[in-house]
Structure formats: C-alpha cells, structure tokens
Amino acid sequence: AVVALVERDRAFSFEVLLAEMESQSYVELLERVAAFVSSPPFRKSAARSAIEVIEPAALNAFSALAAAVGGLEPVPTDAALHEIRIRAKRARYAAQIASTQGGDGYDVLAKRLAKLQDTLGLLNDGSRATAWLANLRSAPTKGAAAAHVALMRSCPVPFLSGVDLLTAREHLGMAALRSCFAELWTRVAEAAEAVGSPGYEKARSMRARTSSSRRSSTSSDAMFSVT
Numbered sequence: 001a002v003v004a005l006v007e008r009d010r011a012f013s014f015e016v017l018l019a020e021m022e023s024q025s026y027v028e029l030l031e032r033v034a035a036f037v038s039s040p041p042f043r044k045s046a047a048r049s050a051i052e053v054i055e056p057a058a059l060n061a062f063s064a065l066a067a068a069v070g071g072l073e074p075v076p077t078d079a080a081l082h083e084i085r086i087r088a089k090r091a092r093y094a095a096q097i098a099s100t101q102g103g104d105g106y107d108v109l110a111k112r113l114a115k116l117q118d119t120l121g122l123l124n125d126g127s128r129a130t131a132w133l134a135n136l137r138s139a140p141t142k143g144a145a146a147a148h149v150a151l152m153r154s155c156p157v158p159f160l161s162g163v164d165l166l167t168a169r170e171h172l173g174m175a176a177l178r179s180c181f182a183e184l185w186t187r188v189a190e191a192a193e194a195v196g197s198p199g200y201e202k203a204r205s206m207r208a209r210t211s212s213s214r215r216s217s218t219s220s221d222a223m224f225s226v227t
Helices: 002-020 024-038 051-071 076-098 106-138 142-154 157-194 200-216
Strands: none
Touching: 002 157, 051 076, 051 157, 076 106, 076 157, 106 142, 106 157
C-alpha cells in the first residue's frame, strides 16, 4: 500500500517536472547556457596554467569545508550534516579537477570526499523519507490523496503499522550512517594533510572532537537526532 502511494506521488512530481521543462522560462535558461558555453567570459587569470588557478581553489574549498565541520555541535543535527555534504561536494569537484592537472594526492582526497558525500547523501535521503512517512500518517500527499483516504478507511491499523515499520527501519539506517561520520572525516583529513591543505589544522582538531563525541554519544536520543 505504501509503495503504491510512493509511485503515485512520484508520478505526480514527474508531471510537474515535465510541465516546467516545457515552460518558456526553461527554454530561455537553456538558451542562456548555450550562449555562455559558446562565448565564455574569460578572466585575466585564464591565461595562467590550469594548476596555478585550480590548486588554490581546491585548497580553499577544503578549508571552507573544514571550518564548517569545526563548527558542528558534538552531536550534529541531520540538517547540519546536510550542509557539510554540500560543502564536501564542492571540495570534491575541485579536488577532482586538480587531480586531472597533476596535483599530487588530489585523487585520493577526491575519492574520500566522495565517500563522505555519498554517506551524508544517504542520511539526507533517510531524513526526507522519514518526513514523508510522518506526513503520510497525518495528511494525504498531493498526488495520492484519494488512494490515501481509501486505504486509511479500509485498513487503518495494518497501514499505520507498515508506515511505522518503514520509519523505524529508516531511523536504524540513519543511526548507522551518522556513526560513520567521524571515521570518514578522519580519512578525509589525512588525505588533505597529504596535499598540504591549509585547512588541515582545523580538520585535525575536529578529528579529535568527532572521535570523542562518537565514544560518548551512545544514548538512543543521540543516535536518533533528526530534524
């Protein structure tokens, strides 16, 4: 029953997406992108070698990430970790470009950032899924209102039990993902040290904090910190 509602909700969202892609504003956006690609507005720095420009950008991206991680609470919220994921993605892309231009160690840094980003991405998926399930308990989704009401009237107890089981499974998976953060960040920080990132000192201090909080945060309240 829940899967059927997911499929109906997805179909509704897909229709909204297709409608937007057929709009005039989307066509104009594609035209602006095409014009930019055909005649990009180069800066003076474009005359320099690629690695001269890219490496500082990659180091700055990691420094910004390290500063954000350093500002986390001992037991960060899922919303805060989602912001870390966004910064990790930027740092990863910069490291990947630097690795193609001969930057030593950036390939390892990019791979470890990708692992961190993917893990936090799964955590965000879980957060969104539990929010969707919570909404399903209280109100029908836009694309599946009739089906939701019919199911609730015909078999309310089994339906809610299924929602509760799915929610519990998501929470268990999210707790496991949160517990991986400290170790993943340690590996990222080690790779950053290898490339000489100026943000490594911040990363090193955060490694100690995350390791300590991981040992002390064993209560269910800490494990199930959801926003």
